[in-house]
Amino acid sequence: MERKYWVPALEKANDVLMQICERPSELKLIDLSKRLEINKSSMFTLLNTMEALEWIVRENDATYSLGSKLGSWGNAFFKQFSLIDRFRKEAAVTKHVILETIQLAKLEQHDVLYLAKEEMPSPVRISSEPGMKLPAHATALGKAMLAWLDPAEFDALYPADELAPSLTPHTLRSREVLHHGLVAVREAGCAFDLEEAVMGFCCVAAPVRDGEGRVVAAISCSMFKHDWEQKRELAMNEIRALAQRLSQS
Known part of the structure; x- marks a missing residue:
C-alpha cells in the first residue's frame, strides 16, 4: 500500500488493537509498551485516547480488552x-x-x-x-x-x-x-x-x-x-x- 500519505498514529493504534485482540484481558500498559517498542509515556497517551473513544476498556487489574465501539462497528459491517x-x-x-x-x-x-x-x-x-x-x-x-x-x-x-x-x-x-x-x-x-x-x-x-x-x-x-x-x-x-x-x- 502507498505510504506517502500514511498516518503513523493510526498504525500504532491498529497495532495496539491487534495485540489486545489476540490476548484480551492479559496485557497491561508495560506489556504493550515492550511488545510494540513504544515508550510508556506515548503508550499511556495512546491507550487513554482509545479508552475515551470506547475502542478499548481498562479492566480492574489494569489489563485491556476490546471496547463496545468496536463491537458496534463489527455489527454494522x-x-x-x-x-x-x-x-x-x-x-x-x-x-x-x-x-x-x-x-x-x-x-x-x-x-x-x-x-x-x-x-x-x-x-x-x-x-x-x-x-x-x-x-x-x-x-x-x-x-x-x-x-x-x-x-x-x-x-x-x-x-x-x-x-x-x-x-x-x-x-x-x-x-x-x-x-x-x-x-x-x-x-x-x-x-x-x-x-x-x-x-x-x-x-x-x-x-x-x-x-x-x-x-x-x-x-x-x-x-x-x-x-x-x-x-x-x-x-x-x-x-x-x-x-x-x-x-x-
Missing part, C-alpha cells in the same frame, strides 16, 4: 451483508407487485453507491448496476438519504450553491432548491426523481434505517415516464412499505 440478503428476498416479491426493477444503494459522500438490484424483464434495461455510482442530488435514492443528514453534514457536502454534474436538463442545479426539496422528502417519507438522472425515467425511493433510527441505505423503483402517472401511487406505497420491512426496528 456484517449488517450490510445481511441487508443485501434481506433486500433480495423482500424485493423479489415487491418487484412482481409493481412490475418494475427495484434497487438498493447507500450514500458515499456526494454519490449513491448501488449495492444490489432485483430486476424485472424489460425491453430497456436500467443501466445502474451494483458497484456503480451516481451523484446523490440527481437521484431519488440520494435525496432519500440526504434528507436525514444533520445540517452541518449537508453543508459540508455541498459548500457551494451550484450542484454538479448535471445528468439531464431536469437535474437539480442549486443547493437551495435541493435543500427545499429535502423538506418535502422528510414530510412524505419518500423522494422522487423526475427524469433527473435519466431522460424518460421516473423514480421513487425511501430510506432504510438501522436499529437506532439512522438512515443507512435507500431503495428505489424506476419506470418509464409514460407508466409513471398510472403506477406512481402503487410504487410509492410499495417502496415505503418495503423500506419499513428492511429497516431494523
